[in-house]
Amino acid sequence: MKYEPSRLEILLTRLAFYFYGKSVYRSFADRLPLKGGERVLDFGCGMGTVAYYVAKRLPLGHLICLDISSRWLNACRKTLRGFENIVFIQGEATMLAAGSLDTVYSHFVLHDISESELEKVIPALARALKVGGVFVFREPLNEAEKINIIKRLMKQNNFILRDSRITDIPVMGNALESIYIKK
Numbered sequence: 001m002k003y004e005p006s007r008l009e010i011l012l013t014r015l016a017f018y019f020y021g022k023s024v025y026r027s028f029a030d031r032l033p034l035k036g037g038e039r040v041l042d043f044g045c046g047m048g049t050v051a052y053y054v055a056k057r058l059p060l061g062h063l064i065c066l067d068i069s070s071r072w073l074n075a076c077r078k079t080l081r082g083f084e085n086i087v088f089i090q091g092e093a094t095m096l097a098a099g100s101l102d103t104v105y106s107h108f109v110l111h112d113i114s115e116s117e118l119e120k121v122i123p124a125l126a127r128a129l130k131v132g133g134v135f136v137f138r139e140p141l142n143e144a145e146k147i148n149i150i151k152r153l154m155k156q157n158n159f160i161l162r163d164s165r166i167t168d169i170p171v172m173g174n175a176l177e178s179i180y181i182k183k
């Protein structure tokens with residue numbers, strides 16, 4: 001469901017990015033298995049907290065920052081000004097071309113999406129990935145019910161779990177990080 005943030009929410013996120021950028025967002029960006037030339041999607045990019053670190057890892061590739069919210073996407077454009085390897089899309093996963101991506105990642109997004117919407121979002125992301133493509137997510141561990149739904153949908157959409165771990169993130173608490181490969 002589309003939700004537009006207030007100015008205060010954007011400001012608080014910017015402060016969190018300033019103080020915890022490396023320990024929270026860069027730690028996730030560094031987990032992505034990238035060589036540097038991939039076409040990568042940040043699904044639900046928000047103000048570009050993770051994208052800021054991922055873009056630096058793609059000297060020969062491209063990062064697509066997609067968000068349903070125009071206000072978050074505008075904030076993302078500000079965070080990432082100066083980078084030339086980024087495409088911004090305001091919209092939904094269903095807009096992505098089939099087989100166009102090597103990697104999709106999603107940071108603290110999927111748990112916020114209703115089950116009925118996830119039933120459309122995860123197949124759309126699977127369709128956009130090439131065979132052998134990678135899907136990485138990090139979600140709060142206390143969202144156990146939603147995590148089970150996500151795991152079921154990943155399996156139903158031909159993803160194989162390659163790696164999974166629980167990590168303690170400053171301020172945010174325990175989170176599940178999983179890496180899947182598309183069959």
Ligand SMILES: C[S@@+](CC[C@H](N)C(=O)[O-])C[C@H]1O[C@@H](n2cnc3c(N)ncnc32)[C@H](O)[C@@H]1O
Pocket residue numbers: 001003043044045046047048049050066067068069072091092093106107108109112113117121
């Ligand atoms: C909690 S924020 C996380 C933002 C960013 N990934 C981060 O960790 O800083 C969730 C983001 O997902 C976006 N979002 C929620 N549902 C979405 C959907 N169906 N399609 C695209 N973006 C979505 C929201 O607009 C918001 O920017």
